[in-house]
Amino acid sequence: MTDDLRREMLNTMVLIRVYEEAILREYHADKGPGFDIGKGLVPGEMHLSAGQEPVAAGLGPHLTREDALTATHRPHHVAIAKGVRLREMTAEIFGRETGLGHGRGGHMHLFDPVTHFSCSGIIAEGLPPALGQAFAFQRRGTDRVAVAVTGEGAANQGAFHESLNLAALWKLPVVFVVEDNEWGISVPRAQSTSVSSNAVRGAAYGIPGIRVEENSVEGVYEAAGEAIARARAGDGPSLIEVHTLRLWGHFEGDAQGYRTDLEGVPGRDPLPTYRHALTAAGIITEADYSAMQASATALVEDAIDFAKESPLPNPAEALDYVFAEGARS
Template sequence: MTTETASPAPMGADPGGGRLDGATRLGLYETMVLCRTFEEAILREYHADKGPGFDIGKGLIPGEMHLSAGQEPVAAGVCAHLTTDDALTATHRPHHLAIAHGMDLRAMAAEIFGRETGLGRGRGGHMHLFDPATHFSCSGIVAEGYPPALGQAFAFKRQGGGRIAVAVTGEGATNQGAFHESLNLAARWTLPVVFVVEDNDWAISVPRDAATAVKSNATRAVGYDIPGERVEGNEVEAVWAAAKRAVARARAGEGPSLVEVHTLRLWGHFEGDAQGYRPELAEVASYDPIPRYEQALRSAGILDDAAVERIAAETGQRVETAVDFAKNSPLPDPASATSYVFA
């Protein structure tokens, strides 16, 4: 099957020949702003009590923290075509995807803070968000989400009804055996699954070109006789269009697709990462996709100062309510440390 490598469509264009309506474009913007606002709040709370210096084990949110600022176009563009009845598996950098897929912000924040009211009663933390209400899961293991997505897609196919699974991973995971095994099995069984690769150029500190033989992981789809498409530019509407094609194919029973998005990691691999390995670091902020999309919507007459301020205020209130809920929730009882585990 021929592999398609896509450049961004003209802003506002619909792959069906029309144009995205203003409500859809505004919704994409609102989703991205909500994702960023949540992570800015987590960033603030994470660093608030790590000093003096930086002690990763201190504070209300101890341990590593992987934030997805800059990758919001992937979450907004893909999840716009999903319902919470569809399954989504994500990576160790999951917040944007969880939010775009409809996860409850309060339960999510509580889990990040390690509180009893969290999704996993505070046991999992930010890399292990499991939510039956939205069929969302993630893991700190590289490429781990691909095989479970196949299991979910297999069940959906047997049940009928058009539900699909989406498996998201980073470009570094495309060299893992689980990635290739999953593509092969999904193609062989014609499963309703969409594979999404977030190519942010860096697998921790290893540049893509130093580890991967191909320039685009979309070309790897050809080896499994499925469509592959790469989206350049980190533009949410181009992601939306590519995801629309892949999701429609899966829902129609035509099998899996692979969509790779050349996206951007604005911040470090983890909080505390000095990023000395990034020669382009000084330029990164200028590629922030949210202000760029905001400007496009302003030019189209969809946004103005009042709308931007309203959205910022509403999302800010939602996020701060979630953070306050988390901080005021109880910590798990130490006596329950062995509860909810397999013996």
């Protein structure tokens, strides 16, 4: 692992955090008086990924634009790492006509055919589509891979187990990544999951399973590198679980009264942890970090401005871009 790569991963983590902080700011700017989830520039629910940046930053360097990635209702970090266009993604979050889905989908339904990225608000929904993409890649004789990122709660869904079984049976080029942020909405994983690590579930389907501890971006990079190389070589699927962190609430407006670990959460923030590690190793300077923040801020504020200046969809065209158009057999 080179120093340039380490700087690249930190830079990706900084961009993700700056983006999420900006969305947080805009989301809450006009939700009052009180808190009305339907009001404001960004109406509807909002699930932010602050704290989970290492998963995205560790995966991103291994993926090409032609590889596929599916994500969850908390998708912005992996979308950014996959190269989804910030302007169009932000416009979609704001419900604008210039968005990825012409403002029809919002932040939980981001679809970008340019980078082969998609996500959904349905738990474990992204695994079967990743399976289908991997099947297509295999049938076409390519070395492209599909990655399905999901949460630890989804590992108890039927779609998770069905997907692992079929992927193993057909030896598909797919990697399953479970983000264990310790909470399925308000339920701690110990109260919902019978195993201490979902990585052990790979053994039931005859595929490798590994758990990355301590929210380590370098650990994710190494595990993902092995799994993706294995998939490209035609050796079948792998399962990776990352012990990560949900720094903020399940959704914006979540009072988190159920959460017993809040006091220690800031100290586990992966961004200052990795920044200090690279600074101590002489890989970056404080000036380098400031430059990363400035660059990220410029990109993000440009995307926010683009979204705000973009038109709202015409209500008379509400069904456009929702259903496939053209001749049907």
